[in-house]
Amino acid sequence: MGIRFKNTMSGRVEEFVPLDEGKVRMYHCGPTVYTYAHIGNFRSFLLGDLLRRLLEFHGYEVEQVMNITDVGHMTVDTHDAGEDKMEKAARESGKSPMEMARFYEEAFFGDLDALNIKRAMAYPRASEHIEEMIELTGALIEKGIGYQSGDAILYDISKFPGYGQLSHKRLEDLQAGAGGRLTDEMMAAKRNPGDFRLWKTDPNHVLQWDSPWGRGYPGWHLECSVMARKYLGDTLDIHTGGEDNIFPHHESERAQIEPITGKPFVRYWIHNRHLMCEGTKMSKSLGNFYTVRGLVSEGFDPIAIRYLLISGHYQASLNFTKETLKGAWESVVRIRQFVSRMEEAAARPAAAAGGGSDGGGASSAGATASEQAVDAAIETFMKQFTESIDDDLNVSKALGHLFDFMREVNRAEPTGAAAGRAAEAMRRVDRVLGILKAEEAHEDDAEIDTLVREREDARAGRDFARADQIRDELAARGIVIEDSKEGTRWYRK
RNA sequence: GGCGGCAUAGCCAAGUGGCUAAGGCGACGGUCUGCAAAACCGUUAUUCACCGGUUCGAAUCCGGUUGCCGCCUCCA
Numbered sequence: 001m002g003i004r005f006k007n008t009m010s011g012r013v014e015e016f017v018p019l020d021e022g023k024v025r026m027y028h029c030g031p032t033v034y035t036y037a038h039i040g041n042f043r044s045f046l047l048g049d050l051l052r053r054l055l056e057f058h059g060y061e062v063e064q065v066m067n068i069t070d071v072g073h074m075t076v077d078t079h080d081a082g083e084d085k086m087e088k089a090a091r092e093s094g095k096s097p098m099e100m101a102r103f104y105e106e107a108f109f110g111d112l113d114a115l116n117i118k119r120a121m122a123y124p125r126a127s128e129h130i131e132e133m134i135e136l137t138g139a140l141i142e143k144g145i146g147y148q149s150g151d152a153i154l155y156d157i158s159k160f161p162g163y164g165q166l167s168h169k170r171l172e173d174l175q176a177g178a179g180g181r182l183t184d185e186m187m188a189a190k191r192n193p194g195d196f197r198l199w200k201t202d203p204n205h206v207l208q209w210d211s212p213w214g215r216g217y218p219g220w221h222l223e224c225s226v227m228a229r230k231y232l233g234d235t236l237d238i239h240t241g242g243e244d245n246i247f248p249h250h251e252s253e254r255a256q257i258e259p260i261t262g263k264p265f266v267r268y269w270i271h272n273r274h275l276m277c278e279g280t281k282m283s284k285s286l287g288n289f290y291t292v293r294g295l296v297s298e299g300f301d302p303i304a305i306r307y308l309l310i311s312g313h314y315q316a317s318l319n320f321t322k323e324t325l326k327g328a329w330e331s332v333v334r335i336r337q338f339v340s341r342m343e344e345a346a347a348r349p350a351a352a353a354g355g356g357s358d359g360g361g362a363s364s365a366g367a368t369a370s371e372q373a374v375d376a377a378i379e380t381f382m383k384q385f386t387e388s389i390d391d392d393l394n395v396s397k398a399l400g401h402l403f404d405f406m407r408e409v410n411r412a413e414p415t416g417a418a419a420g421r422a423a424e425a426m427r428r429v430d431r432v433l434g435i436l437k438a439e440e441a442h443e444d445d446a447e448i449d450t451l452v453r454e455r456e457d458a459r460a461g462r463d464f465a466r467a468d469q470i471r472d473e474l475a476a477r478g479i480v481i482e483d484s485k486e487g488t489r490w491y492r493k
Numbered sequence: 494g495g496c497g498g499c500a501u502a503g504c505c506a507a508g509u510g511g512c513u514a515a516g517g518c519g520a521c522g523g524u525c526u527g528c529a530a531a532a533c534c535g536u537u538a539u540u541c542a543c544c545g546g547u548u549c550g551a552a553u554c555c556g557g558u559u560g561c562c563g564c565c566u567c568c569a
Contacts, residue, residue, distance in 0.1 A: 242569025
């Protein structure tokens with residue numbers, strides 16, 4: 001069986017077949033850069049990364065694009081004198097809106113790297129695609145779908161019969177203004193309550209551009225329609241985002257572009273459920289609002305965040321707490337230590353065959369019981385891991401198999417080539433998981449080696465007081481010591 | 494008001510009709526160790542929010558109740 005995903009459009013788990021064999025075009029809704037992205041945002045971005053890694057694992061060529069929203073969108077829509085988010089944040093930071101957008105964009109990329117998220121092919125900025133948005137708006141007006149009403153160009157949803165298909169909503173079920181954000185004035189300007197804005201003329205908006213309809217700014221949904229098409233073509237294989245994007249954002253994206261291209265906009269819509277923190281929705285006022293850099297400054301490793309956020313199914317609400325984050329880190333450490341232990345064991349010659357095999361020379365074909373156990377475990381593991389992860393990204397199940405695999409291999413205590421093969425299997429699946437990050441050399445490596453050797457000498461001389469003193473000293477620096485028959489190994493935690 | 498999702502151990506989380514309800518973290522006991530750490534072995538859910546129903550059989554299907562979450566033109 002091939003790869004399967006739950007497609008929001010059909011509501012079912014479907015076999016994934018790209019439009020062009022061997023190639024996948026994938027678009028993700030990216031951050032609005034008016035503040036630091038929070039870990040809930042990164043759950044969504046990690047879904048994109050996981051998809052990309054899985055597809056590449058299976059040999060697909062992946063063209064991946066994520067937008068950067070750096071255009072404010074909501075000045076007059078709100079009751080509360082609605083100040084634009086970009087505008088407000090810029091004023092508060094004392095920066096110009098674009099300076100601020102670049103600042104948070106940089107921060108966003110920094111967080112991507114910290115979380116070991118692979119860079120997409122392109123990160124187009126909304127502010128650099130205003131021309132194309134204006135063109136699309138013009139084209140929609142020409143088709144009789146866009147219409148002028150007051151100082152806005154609106155989209156007439158009654159002209160797109162499929163409106164509501166993605167979110168499984170019937171338009172008559174929608175209670176107009178239920179979100180409490182529409183003014184009576186706005187409602188009166190619309191032909192249908194669900195009509196949304198393509199362009200807003202507003203010479204007072206901080207961000208404004210010339211258009212045939214006057215200086216103003218574009219509707220929010222336009223940017224993705226336009227940029228996805230520009231970078232990936234008329235039909236995308238995959239489009240992802242948080243569940244809140246399903247309606248109206250993604251619904252509107254397809255409504256805008258399909259009448260123009262005459263082709264399906266997206267083959268597979270994949271949405272992740274929102275992250276919960278401490279059992280409830282994340283909010284600044286509840287004090288359960290986390291950013292990557294915030295958690296890092298508290299001493300958490302960003303890879304622990306990655307592990308935790310990918311370890312639950314993307315369609316289930318995941319509960320994030322510092323306790324589970326700590327647990328996630330322990331799991332990451334265990335996995336990393338397994339791999340480095342196996343790689344060290346691989347450097348040692350294979351143990352002489354125990355129970356009887358290999359009485360002769362190295363040329364004899366007999367594998368030891370340990371080698372047989374390891375090779376069987378590798379085969380089972382690779383099969384089970386792949387089956388699990390292919391099944392709508394069941395990472396939890398895949399990780400279950402990974403821990404089972406480690407236990408079996410640990411039990412077999414392989415050395416030499418078999419240990420190397422076990423490590424290699426882990427490195428292979430890590431192309432999907434992305435938690436193994438290569439070890440970096442540190443300046444004090446040599447010094448630690450010296451201390452570790454000194455401790456070994458002390459132990460050999462049964463000077464345990466000195467040995468323990470060194471161990472404590474190193475522990476205080478985050479260095480963990482492990483003694484074994486093969487000698488002492490250490491690692492940073 | 495309309496539409497939808499979820500509820501599994503101390504915590505996180507697989508499992509969607511049938512062998513002993515994965516796995517991780519934590520905790521406790523053991524082997525190993527100078528002591529640790531790591532690893533391994535064992536214990537930690539007679540039961541899957543609650544009530545009723547269908548079935549030979551239900552965590553899994555159906556109905557109801559409670560709680561939490563999401564969408565209904567800012568939101569990952």
